[in-house]
Amino acid sequence: MILKTLQENNILLHHNLAHPEQIVSGKIQTDNRLVSAGDVFICIKGYTSDGHDYIEDVRNKQVACVVQEREITSDESCIQVRSSRKAAALMAKLMTGNPTSKFILTGITGTNGKTTTSLLIFNALIARGLSCGWIGTLGYYINTEKFQTQNTTPDIMELNIIFQRMVDAGVEHVVMEVSSHALALDRVYGLEFDYCLFTNLSRDHLDFHVNMQEYADTKALLFDKEHSPGGKHIIVTADKYGTQLFAKLQHDDRIVYSVSESDADFRITNQSCNISGCSFELISQNSQLHINSLLTGRFNILNLALAAATLSVMGFEKDSITELISVLQPVPGRMQNIPNTRNIGVFVDYAHTPEAIENVLHACSDLPHKRILCLMGAGGNRDTGKRPLMLKSALAYSDAVIITDDNPRFEDPCEIINEIVQDSNIWLPWWVIRNREKAIESILRLAQSGDIVVICGKGHEEYQDICGTKYSFSDLEIARRILSDDTVFTTDPGNTELILAIDPLQLEILFGQPQSKRDNETHKADYYTKVSTDSRTIQPDSAYFAIRGESFDGHKFIDQVLMDTTCIAIGDSPEICHPRYFKTANSIDSLGLFCRKYLLMFDVVKVALTGSTGKTTTKELIYNVLSELGSTLKTDKNENNVIGLCKTILNIKPYNRYAVFELGTNHFGEIAQLGDICFPDCSIVLNIGPSHLEFFGDEDGVFIEKSALLNRPVATKFYTADDPRFDIYHEEGISVGFREKASFKVSDVVQHKDSISFSVNSEHYTLPYTVPFYAINAAFAIAIGSKYGLDHAHIQKALNRPISLGMRMLIEHYHDTAVIVDCYNANPVSMQNAIRYWINYDPEKPHIAILGDMLELGETSIDYHQMIGAILSEHPFSVLFTVGQYAQYYHPEHMVTTMRHFDDVQMLIDSNAIDELQADSVVLVKGSHGINLDRLIPILKGRF
Known part of the structure; x- marks a missing residue:
């Protein structure tokens, strides 16, 4: 035989x-x-x-x-x-006695949807009371009893044994997935199918098939007369391969039905989806089915329609089909929703091809959501060409992507991820965390209420395959555990742990370093959760950036840092050799690159401002205004250099909706660099003045440097209307100032006892500070608030809140003496403003000035200090103490007043001259921070 x-x-x-x-x-x-x-x-x-x-x-x-x-x-x-x-x-x-002749055999092939569709049909038949078997990716079922298999379609020997077991159990129907491997390797040769179904075809398994056409031809083998001599064929014609297959079967006079959204034997209409399920109508020549399902996503509507059409072709009644479909549960690991109390839509899906990722994310875009976040990876020893396409699909249909290990099998997982990202722009919102459990935790922490998280790749699988060993691992169980753990989502302001873990591979990709040698046999990948630039306070699990300053070099402490085996170090010293040391061209630049990449992953409107004066005050006012709209991050104090900006960025939380970054500079190119790091949505240049002229030469040099913040692709640009140099931006920006043509025109500034009042575009505002020039700072905050939709009442409410200014125009009252403290920084503009305010403050009282150098004015230092002296000569005052190299040029000639000069602040302190100052007076303490006039504040407090 x-x-x-x-x-x-x-x-x-x-x-x-x-x-x-x-x-x-x-x-x-x-x-x-x-x-x-x-x-x-x-x-x-x-x-x-x-x-x-x-x-x-x-x-x-x-x-x-x-x-x-x-x-x-x-x-x-x-x-x-x-x-x-x-x-x-x-x-x-x-x-085995030809077991398939003893039941009705249904085979389903296609790239995506096989498992879902086959299980829908299987469960519908079970619900109808029929004895059934099912074979596929999840193993096989004999009625409700589950068994494991190695392949989607088992080896032919195993397959026939399974069939025989099903016959012995009395099954009437068997529904099975038929993979392209099974067709190419003759695993189903000799079987005769009663029903053959086709879902779709997209790129997959091109490590096995020569090209897409050969892949399609292999799938089509299921529909040959050899496999289904008298069978019925139901084809989804939503893609070109389904359309071609349907046309061929029609041409060959086979029994064939089409399923699609238009021009089909079973036509889908009136589709609707939400997070809990979907509904649609399926219209055929003989019936109109209204179907409600617990499955969600438009791609699942095609799966449901194919299942319903098959049941119809099998002879089920209309009402029976709709009833059966309505109660079917989602397939494990296929768009499987994980209920949680955080109002985050969390789905686990088996999507591991470009089209499958596109389908599941596109389906999520139809659901109510704020952001869609995607976690994905690629399996090892499979089609390598699809890897960059998978990331491309993920980026096209989600707002941020975390790339992680899938089943690397016998491949180096780092090489897999390198191939995933090889064609992608580094400045797109993707982040690498190889450790899959930490990646799931990170993406769930990144999500906020109303967001959707899709965990792609492994679906139902309960293992991770690394070097031939299957480690216990379930996306579903890990996500459930994390979502139920409140400590994971704690947002304690003192917690320095980053939302997104740092993977060494992410650093290597970002810094362009050759890949490190890693142990591919470990089932856990290294990651770090903190960033530090200070070896004295570094914590375990930190990435240490070794920074060189004027008086320190962080590279000297790298050996000490690396004694903690949980830490890594990044630096630019070529002399250090250590497996946990990353050598870069410039460690400060590398820190900036890292923070720029990190910031991309957050849903935050970024506002960046610079100017010669008023930056910190304006930043604080803008912070108060934007806080009316949502949680806002801001630069702490005036930490406005690269390290300060990076420190601010690393403090970002997922709930922050706005971020206000203060940017400072004293060398050409720094504003451009800072702008590249924070990549703002809104740029602001407050003013231009003679600051840092030692490096910029003159005010035009300052303008060139500061305006770099406007000379970049930015959605919204604000600039001062009161400086004609900025007129070049009038067509693309928004101006704020006193000039008539200002977009936000400031007028009617009035100083009151405890406040100032002013108007912006004829709308009246007040500010609980008596400094008149704060009106222009507030006007920028008002303009920002208006831009982002705040009304007058909410803006005024924000302006009423106190702001933290440190040593900037801080008015301290010591009994009857008022001390105006403005010694954080000084340039000719801020010095003029401070003097003007000081002179007008309680003018009937004696006025005392303690003034320090204005630093970094270069060759113009003497001229600008003499200019301030000329201004002082126009006003009466009682005492003038000056401190520093150039402050002696403040002394007006021919004035009958007490004037003394000290080379440094210690000489002033040692002189006891402060003890001789008259009480019940107005004292101005003003100078650059480097003069250290702040040391005088406690002494003045003691004196008065």
Whole structure:
């Protein structure tokens, strides 16, 4: 019988069997390790081994017969065939009594949707009271009992054994997934399907198939007369491959039905989706089905429609179909929703192809949401060409992506991720965290109420395959555990742990360093949770950036830092050699690159401002205004250089909706660098004055440097209307100032006892400070608030709140003496403003000035200090103390007043001159921070 069957199927070439009937006494084996005496061994040529190489081994085990493709060269029992795989399929079918002839067999093929559609049909049949079997990615079912398998479509030997078990259990229907591998490798050869279904076709398995056409041709084998001589075929024609297959089957006069959104035998209309499910109508020639389902996503509507159409073709009644479909539960790991109390839509999905990722994310875009966050990776030893396409799909349909390890199998997981990101712009919102558990935690921490998180790749799987070892791992269970742990989501302001963990591979990609050697056999990848630039306060699990300053060098402490094996270090010293040290071209620049990349992952409107004076005051006012709209991050104090900006960025929380960054500069190129790091949505230049002229030369140099914040792609630009140099921005920016043509015109500034009042575009505002020039600072905050939709009442409410200014125009009252403290910084503009305010403050009282140098004015230092002296000569005052190298030029000539000069602040303190100052006076303390006039404040407090 076996030889006859092989001959009828044109597979048999030769044999040397004396008694053919004797070969049926044993089992059929394709694995030489399982062979026993009397078995038949079929030589299968695989990818890593060839059964023909084990003929001698099985002969020694006394096999009854060997089936082979090679020419017979032995006298021992052999059968030569054209295809060992086909021979195995036919022989297995015969040896198990052709079990598929005893039930109705439905096969489903396609790239995506096989598992969902097949389980929908299987569960519908079960719900109808039929005895059923199912075979697919999740293993196999005999009614409700589940068993495990190795492949989506098992090996032909295992498959027939499963079929026989199903027959023994009395099944009436079997529904099975049919993979392209199974069709190409003849795992289903000889089976006759009663129903053949096609879902879709997109890029996958091109490590196995030559190209997409060969992949499509392989899928189409299921629909050949060989596999379904009298079967019925239901084809989703939503893509070109389905359309082509349907047309071919029609041309061949096969029984075929189409399913699609238009021009189909089963037409889908009136689709609707929400986070809890979907609904649609399925219209055919004979019926109109209104279907409600617990499954969500438009791609699942196609799966549901295919299942419903198949049930209809099988002869189920309309009402029965709608009832059966409505109660079916989502398939495990397929767009599976994880309920939680955080109002985050969390889905786990098996999507591991570009189209599958696109489908699931596109489906989420139809659901109510704020942001869509995607976690994805790529399996090892699979089609490498799809890897960058998977990231491209993820970025196209989500707002931020975390890339992690999937099942690396026998590949280096770092190489897999390098291939995923190889074609992607580094400044797109993706982040690498190889440790999958930490990646899931990070993306859930990144999400906020109303967001959707999609965890792609592994779906139902309960393992992670690394170097041939399957480690216990479940996306579903890990996500559930994290979502239920309140400590993970604690946002204690003192907690320095980053929202997104730092992976060494992310640093290597970002800094352009060659990849480090890693142990591919470990099932955990290293990560770090904090950033530090100070070795004295560094904590475990930190990435330490070694910074060089004027008086320190962080590289000296790298050895000390790396004594903690949980830390890594980043620096630019070529002399350090350590496996946890990253050498970069410039460690400060590298810190900036890191923070720029980190910031991209957050949903925050970024406002950056600079100017010669008023930066910190304006920043604080803008912070108060934007806080009316949502949680706002701001630069602490005046930490406005690269390190300060990075410190601010690393403090960002997912709930922050706005961020206000103060940017400072004293060298050309710094504003451009800071702008690149924070990449603002809104840029502000407050003013231009003679500051840092030692490096900028003159005010035009300051303008060139500061205006770099406007000379970049920014959605909104604000600038001062009171400086004609900024008129070049009038077509693309918004001006604020006193000039008539200002977009936000300031007027009617009035100083009151405890406040100032002013108007902006004729709307009246007050500020609880008596400093008149704060009006222009507040006007910028008002303009920002108006831009982002705040009304007058909310803006005024924000302006009423106190602001923290440190040593800037701080008015301290010591009994009857008012001390105006403005010694954080000084330039000619801020010095003029401070003097003007001081002179007008309680003018009837004696006025005392303690003035320090205005630093970094270069060759113009003497001129600008003399200019301030000329201004002082125009006003009466009682005492003038000056401190520093150039402050002596403040002394007006021909004035009858007490004037003394001190080379440094310590000389002033030692002189006890402060003890002689008159009480009940107005004292101005003003100078650059480097003069250290702040040391005088406690002494003045003691004096008065």
